[in-house]
Each structure stands twice: as structure tokens, then as C-alpha cells.
Amino acid sequence: MSSEELELIYRRYLATLNEHRTHDLSEFVQDRLTYNGQEWSRQEYEGLLTEDVKTFPDLAYPIGLLVVQGPHVACRIDFDCTPVREWLGFQPNGKRISFSEHVFYEFHQGRIQHVWSLLDHQAISRQMTS
């Protein structure tokens, strides 16, 4: 698969997440995957993303930077959203917060096989404790 095709798949995956359709990602995600080195089922991965929408009802995935070189995708996602419940041990304070995720994916046959994600915890902590 070309990098151009992989980019189109990834953009469709994010469009699906932007519509909060987190319950059937089988088009985009393998049955089994690893998330930060841990073995997960797709259902567990969908569960994480579904919980994120419950935490942030206004959740969207705006691309800040996108780098594609098959089979890998790297994306900086610039979140700007409002938590309505406890998250990462912090209580919501009614304020919108802005933070980035730097996430790498490895695709296999057009579907996500591995995910490595880092969030900007310092930015999150700073905004949720102010």
C-alpha cells in the first residue's frame, strides 16, 4: 500500500472518531493490537476511545502535523476540549483545555496493528489545576 493510500485511510479513521463512531472500528483496527506495548483486543481499544468521548463530549481530533511513510503514520493531534468528569486523576473545573498528543501507528494490511501514544501531561496538569 502506498503512503498516499495509507494517509487516506488514516484521515477516514480520524473522521470516524470525529463523528464519535467509536463502537465499530473493525475497518481501521486489527482484532488484536498493541497499545504502548500492551496487548489489547479491538474491543478494549474501542472502549478507551468511547470513554474519552464520555469525558469530553466535545471531543475532536484536529491534525496538527501528519507524517506518513508506510507502514507507519505519525500524528500530532491538537486537542481543544472540555472535560466533564475526572480524568487522569484531575477534577474538571468547567474550563476548556488545550493539549497535544504525539501518536505513532503501525498498520498491517490497512488496519492499525500497533499504537504508541504520548500525551502532554504537563499541559493537562497545568490547566486542570489552575
Next chain:
Amino acid sequence: MSSEELELIYRRYLATLNEHRTHDLSEFVQDRLTYNGQEWSRQEYEGLLTEDVKTFPDLAYPIGLLVVQGPHVACRIDFDCTPVREWLGFQPNGKRISFSEHVFYEFHQGRIQHVWSLLDHQAISRQMTS
């Protein structure tokens, strides 16, 4: 510049850092750059990298994942090194620590113009307070 050429430049840049030659990076870095959105001179950037070597005398930059699509480079760097002085507010405990950086670069005319870096602060905190 092709992605293949850009990858070679980036690998030479990391080789230079692996040799701790942080004092003259003009071959790889623009005179002015941004680092996580802040405007820096190359000297300030070299200063950051020089301080890192003082903190971690055994510092190396092993590539975990590398994704190149000109003008961008995305890299997961899997550090495994031993702090010998205070870092990020933590005191060294004599132990080697392992953590990742997810870093994006934008190159201009073969030299780094923008850097967006996230460290795995949770892994660092967990290991330096145990």
C-alpha cells in the same frame, strides 16, 4: 529534497548527538528555530542538548520508530540512561531510567526549522521517585 535524503541527514544528526558533539550543529539546525512553539536561537538549542549530556553522561539517542515524509521527520527515541544530577525537579537515585520521546521536526533547506517534542513524563516520574 527527497524523503530518502532527509532521512540520511536526520540519521547523521542523531549520530552527531550520540557523539555528544552538541556545540556546533549549524550543519543540521537553522540559525533561528522554534521549539514547542517558542522562538529559539541555535545556540539556545545547542545549550539545551549540552545540558542534557551533563545530566546524562551516558546519553544516546536510539531510534525506536522513524517516519519521514519531507519536509517532516517524526521519531520515537527510546532513551535508556542514568541521570547524575537533578532533572525535571527529580533527584537522581543512581538508577538507569528508560523513557521515550516522541519528537516531530520540520526541515527547511536540509536544516531543522521547527521542533515539537513530548517526553514520557509519567515513566520518568515513576522511575525517579521509586
